[in-house]
């Protein structure tokens with residue numbers, strides 16, 4: 001059943017891509033693929049920049065998410081409140097605002113000039129708040145009997161978390177994490193506002209050089225789909241392969 | 247083992263689940279706790295197993311008093327085994343990995359040593375061909391037998407079993423009870439909570455009747471079953487043995 005769903009996914013993607021390309025060729029007017037083709041290196045470097053930024057932000061946001069999730073589950077009310085405030089602040093404001101604030105105010109104040117670092121940090125902080133909620137849900141879903149069993153065989157609290165609770169929680173939340181990664185990749189397009197030459201900014205530049213809007217933005221969409229579709233397919237596959245454990 | 251409990255009290259909020267429970271056994275290999283639902287058996291067993299600390303009172307096994315601090319309790323838990331009614335095993339690990347986890351991470355064996363340690367017991371209890379399966383792929387009875395094996399593989403001083411068969415159908419109950427009985431023959435001491443009265447009678451050296459947070463009666467199996475002095479105990483046995 002899951003297999004057929006991921007097949008459907010791939011078929012939908014192919015159809016959409018073909019339709020998009022066909023539609024482009026049917027719009028009357030002058031098509032200028034040659035102009036865009038000249039700038040293909042821009043798309044390629046932008047694509048890899050988007051991939052790199054997303055991966056770096058992903059690793060960081062998983063770490064942030066895990067730490068904040070532990071704060072949310074903490075017995076100390078102060079620690080819990082700190083985690084809660086973080087999540088609410090991040091989730092209550094647009095990423096664009098966080099980027100502008102982070103780059104022009106916070107980074108400026110602390111003297112951090114590297115826009116790639118700032119961009120990745122803001123993106124990771126943003127995604128981390130959502131990761132935290134995902135992890136919290138996963139940790140809560142592990143029944144108390146598992147912790148009891150872990151304690152009964154003599155594991156320490158940390159061992160019980162590391163060997164028993166976390167591995168189960170991770171399997172449980174993996175599909176949601178993959179979904180969050182898809183969002184993160186798409187959200188990275190906003191980094192163009194702080195002049196990071198990722199895929200979206202480069203496509204905009206190509207557009208301004210060649211004045212061929214559709215020809216610049218169709219590859220842009222395809223570039224993102226190339227990243228996100230395999231990811232959702234993997235998520236589904238992972239989900240299916242962990243299913244029998246419960 | 248010889249168990250002495252003095253004035254054991256456990257309160258959750260305002261409810262007093264154990265109420266100055268006292269009990270002194272002779273030297274026994276199998277102590278069985280029976281009694282009405284909600285009487286406090288599980289609460290008592292969790293304290294005996296070092297999983298919870300009582301509000302007040304003391305527990306002594308063979309002249310060793312259980313200390314209430316977490317560090318001592320963890321050391322104590324390493325030296326005993328506990329099996330709950332269900333969901334003992336870790337679902338993300340195979341049966342074999344469940345067995346070697348405490349050996350490697352609690353008792354310091356290498357992975358190879360642990361793997362070779364579990365082979366013979368797996369065969370002895372007819373679980374060898376299931377060792378690579380995960381808990382979800384095992385029957386309830388196989389799950390419980392692996393759980394018991396995991397508890398005894400570390401050579402514990404004694405075992406605590408809380409209704410290990412009450413989530414199982416009769417056939418599986420029999421295979422698990424057989425295993426417990428063979429433990430007794432091989433010299434493993436245990437404290438067992440069960441509603442399987444015939445089994446209790448067969449396996450117990452002493453039976454304690456726990457009700458209203460107290461040990462309302464206690465003694466050798468036959469004495470308790472055949473001529474209970476306490477009227478509450480008599481009524482209970484009349485109902486369950488009918």
Ligand SMILES: Nc1ncnc2c1ncn2[C@@H]1O[C@H](COP(=O)(O)OP(=O)(O)OP(=O)(O)O)[C@@H](O)[C@H]1O
Nearest residue numbers: 258259261263281282283284285286287288289290
């Ligand atoms: N953690 C807890 N918090 C609050 N009340 C509890 C807690 N644990 C047990 N109790 C209460 O203590 C009483 C005794 O529970 P316990 O589980 O020890 O009974 P039991 O003899 O094992 O019953 P059963 O035969 O149904 O398993 C029950 O009324 C139960 O609701």
Ligand SMILES: [Mg+2]
Nearest residue numbers: 287288289408
């Ligand atoms: Mg109980």
